[in-house]
Amino acid sequence: MEYAIGCDVGGTFVKMGVVLADGAVTARDMVPLPPLTSPGYLASWLAGALTAFQEKNAPDGTPPKGVGIGIPGPVRFPDGTLFDPPNLPFSGEIPLGKLLRGLLPVPVTIDNDATVQTIGEAWVGQGKGVKNFIYLALGTGIGGGIVTDGAITRGALGMAGEIGHLTIDWHGRPCRCGSRGCLETYASINGIANSLREMGPSLPADIRESLENGAWSGLPGLLKERLDQGETRWQKVWDIFADALGAGMGSLINLFNPEKIIISGGLSYHSPLFLSRAVETSRRYCFRRPAASCDIVTSRLKDNAGIIGAARMAFLSTGNTP
Numbered sequence: 001m002e003y004a005i006g007c008d009v010g011g012t013f014v015k016m017g018v019v020l021a022d023g024a025v026t027a028r029d030m031v032p033l034p035p036l037t038s039p040g041y042l043a044s045w046l047a048g049a050l051t052a053f054q055e056k057n058a059p060d061g062t063p064p065k066g067v068g069i070g071i072p073g074p075v076r077f078p079d080g081t082l083f084d085p086p087n088l089p090f091s092g093e094i095p096l097g098k099l100l101r102g103l104l105p106v107p108v109t110i111d112n113d114a115t116v117q118t119i120g121e122a123w124v125g126q127g128k129g130v131k132n133f134i135y136l137a138l139g140t141g142i143g144g145g146i147v148t149d150g151a152i153t154r155g156a157l158g159m160a161g162e163i164g165h166l167t168i169d170w171h172g173r174p175c176r177c178g179s180r181g182c183l184e185t186y187a188s189i190n191g192i193a194n195s196l197r198e199m200g201p202s203l204p205a206d207i208r209e210s211l212e213n214g215a216w217s218g219l220p221g222l223l224k225e226r227l228d229q230g231e232t233r234w235q236k237v238w239d240i241f242a243d244a245l246g247a248g249m250g251s252l253i254n255l256f257n258p259e260k261i262i263i264s265g266g267l268s269y270h271s272p273l274f275l276s277r278a279v280e281t282s283r284r285y286c287f288r289r290p291a292a293s294c295d296i297v298t299s300r301l302k303d304n305a306g307i308i309g310a311a312r313m314a315f316l317s318t319g320n321t322p
């Protein structure tokens with residue numbers, strides 16, 4: 001049976017899946033990423049984890065068509081070189097593709113995690129059959145992907161699609177990328193933390209503690225709980241989020257005239273708190289006609305998009321068509 005292995009490398013966990021030629025995921029595993037001491041160690045650890053996963057889950061004991069990997073940070077495609085990955089403890093040019101090709105007996109394709117998720121959406125998700133769409137993964141930061149005329153947009157170095165760093169306010173909040181006013185300083189978990197900090201010293205103890213400990217991933221849940229209890233003042237945080245997201249989507253609609261914008265990532269589970277306002281806002285920041293023909297929807301693949309898209313790259317091996 002023909003299959004590929006899709007691998008989605010996150011900041012703390014690595015997800016792997018067996019994906020068949022129709023996009024079905026027949027086995028899945030998630031393992032914690034160990035402390036990484038060097039690029040060589042990352043490559044050998046990944047090769048070991050992928051080999052163990054394959055030996056346990058391969059249909060009929062056959063080798064896969066290939067291995068596809070999505071990883072955070074700028075990746076040059078198709079050779080799979082990483083440049084200063086912000087979530088890994090080393091910098092500079094990391095030839096992960098070359099290292100892994102020396103360790104695994106099957107073809108290896110590597111690209112940026114959001115690009116890979118976009119390919120997954122295009123294959124079997126909300127982007128299926130859609131020639132022009134934008135993918136937005138709202139999490140700690142924002143991952144982005146652009147499909148134009150049926151092909152993923154990678155740019156000259158393969159680094160296009162950094163929608164999280166679209167400038168929303170050029171005098172705005174400082175961003176970890178060194179710029180200012182980027183979309184993700186408002187419409188992400190980092191953005192929620194920024195908005196809460198700006199609310200000043202009157203924050204309740206649990207929210208203040210989460211902010212100070214860096215446990216920001218719990219903040220959206222804490223805000224939702226308080227809103228459910230009738231504390232309406234916390235809606236302001238989601239309104240700032242929604243307005244920034246809406247302004248960003250307005251620019252994207254004007255730039256790319258997409259048929260769809262697909263909202264994914266952990267924060268998409270909270271879409272009832274921000275999406276309708278974001279859609280309304282987006283209409284004020286773009287031309288009426290392309291806005292009217294753009295559907296803004298949430299992903300149905302959830303956190304399988306990365307595994308599925310990575311496997312799709314492995315099936316195609318060139319990866320240029322989603």
Ligand SMILES: [Zn+2]
Nearest residue numbers: 165175177182
């Ligand atoms: Zn930025």
